[in-house]
Amino acid sequence: MKLASILPLCTALCLAVPAGAQTAPTRDPAKIQAGTYALDPDHTQVVFAVDHLGYSIYRGSFSDVTGTLELDPKNPAASTLKVSIPVSSVATTSPKLTDELKGAEWLDAAKHPTMSFVSTKVTMDGPDKATVTGDFTLHGVTKPVSLQVTLVGAVPNAITKKFSVGFEAKGRIKRSDFGVKTYVPMIGDEVDLTIAGAFDR
Template sequence: MKTIATAAALLALTIPGLASASLWNIDPDHSNIGFQVKHMMVANVRGTFEKPAGTLELNDKDITKSKVQVTIPTASINTNVAKRDEHLRSADFFDVEKYPTMTFVSTKVAKAGNDKLKVTGLLTLHGITKEVVLLVEGPTKESRDPWGNIRRGATATTKINRKDFGLVWNAALETGGVAVGEEVTITLDISLIRKV
């Protein structure tokens, strides 16, 4: 066993991609997945998804070689209105029994200025996979919390059209327009803990 561990360590040192990468887990208790969408054509409704999970493989020497994947339980949606949340979990919208999670898997990371990135990836939602681009601030510098964990953080934003993912339910208004907007703004505030 010791020989295998030694060989693995030597391999990591000889392969640049492995030697410079660090692994990070999303801290679900200190991360927030938020969204907003226009309601009744007049105001934004905001909500969150809770308990995200995922990992970041951060290449410290060449950040464009980093990789990220995130999984979010759709049933965790919370807009602080129980009746509305029940409707959003139903087959009219997220159909959480059939599609219990949404996922994002990165395919490309590009620099976009100081401490900013463009992360392209595949978002799978409601059984449909589409390419989206996240505008990312961070990751921040490492920081050690009072319990000895090494942390970093990042904030990412994107916009999607919900109809692209088969979320097409709506209701017409007497005054014209529809009850729920098509464009959804998504913001991810992510806290990461370095995997030991």
């Protein structure tokens, strides 16, 4: 769908919501609903960044993410997260590079079509921050990875009529640990991940 077609639709949706109907978002865990949340792929972004020849930072992204969150605001350590990302959804500003990243020398999407993260431990670092450790699988290799997670906000969504919650997570992996060694060290081994995760109950 072209941008010119999307903008009127977004405007219409916004105008259809009565003024004042949207409740103010909260970051207070006591006001967040417990339960099972489904990841919203339309509002979830997975962005990676890697050093490029020592003179620039190159970024790309993954989309079509799916997953579930079992959220217990009263006992966050009991919460669990499962996320699956299709490797073929990788995207960069270069179509040629995007195709190369899907190939056997890099992520090998044909042989390893998904990457995943399954939490194993949640440690609270503050009222709205946590370290979430889990098993990260990439390129057929599974290793523990820790994500620094911050609660962005939670709100009864006036458009979807669902209770929505969002987090930002940041982490770092060494791609060579997962067997992706092409052009190391010219292209950085360390890959920074930033995930904007949106969930609906």
